[in-house]
Amino acid sequence: MSLLQDCPCGQGQYANCCQPLHLRLKIANTAEQLMRSRYSAFALQQIDYILQTTALGQQTALDRDAIADWSQSNDWLKLEVIQHQPKVDKTHALVEFKAHYCDKNQDEKQQHIHHEISHFVLHQQQWYFLDPTLDMQVTMKQSCICGSGKKFKQCCAQFI
Numbered sequence: 001m002s003l004l005q006d007c008p009c010g011q012g013q014y015a016n017c018c019q020p021l022h023l024r025l026k027i028a029n030t031a032e033q034l035m036r037s038r039y040s041a042f043a044l045q046q047i048d049y050i051l052q053t054t055a056l057g058q059q060t061a062l063d064r065d066a067i068a069d070w071s072q073s074n075d076w077l078k079l080e081v082i083q084h085q086p087k088v089d090k091t092h093a094l095v096e097f098k099a100h101y102c103d104k105n106q107d108e109k110q111q112h113i114h115h116e117i118s119h120f121v122l123h124q125q126q127w128y129f130l131d132p133t134l135d136m137q138v139t140m141k142q143s144c145i146c147g148s149g150k151k152f153k154q155c156c157a158q159f160i
Helices: 031-043 047-052 056-061 064-072
Strands: 074-085 092-103 111-123 126-130
Touching: 031 047, 031 064, 031 074, 031 092, 031 111, 031 126, 047 064, 064 074
Parallel strands: none
Antiparallel strands: 074 092, 092 111, 111 126
């Protein structure tokens, strides 16, 4: 991708938008910025970034091959942020979005929309995505998946 090209997230040129986050030169200041950078990572097959920006306790449960396949098998058309709630509580935020894409494996190039309400957690001044699709056997009394040291039921349980 040329540094002068528009960023897949729609917020400017890639070199000044999501690329510094993908290269780990900067960290996302908000949950919305992290979500936008994750969308761009899907569009640009930056799989390591997607893995690294998921909650710390969930990273080992991620299926790298499935994420790479989802990323590569679609043409990512545009991102539409519906809402951003930066303070659901002291350490959690919400971003509702629509990711527009076409499945490369379909004969007819029909546009699809992935509509999601995502939750994020702030841990040690860094935002992480909470993946509700992972089947993890975490009890309410165990330490939280985000690494906060709190019990799961007192931290991220309500957001997954």
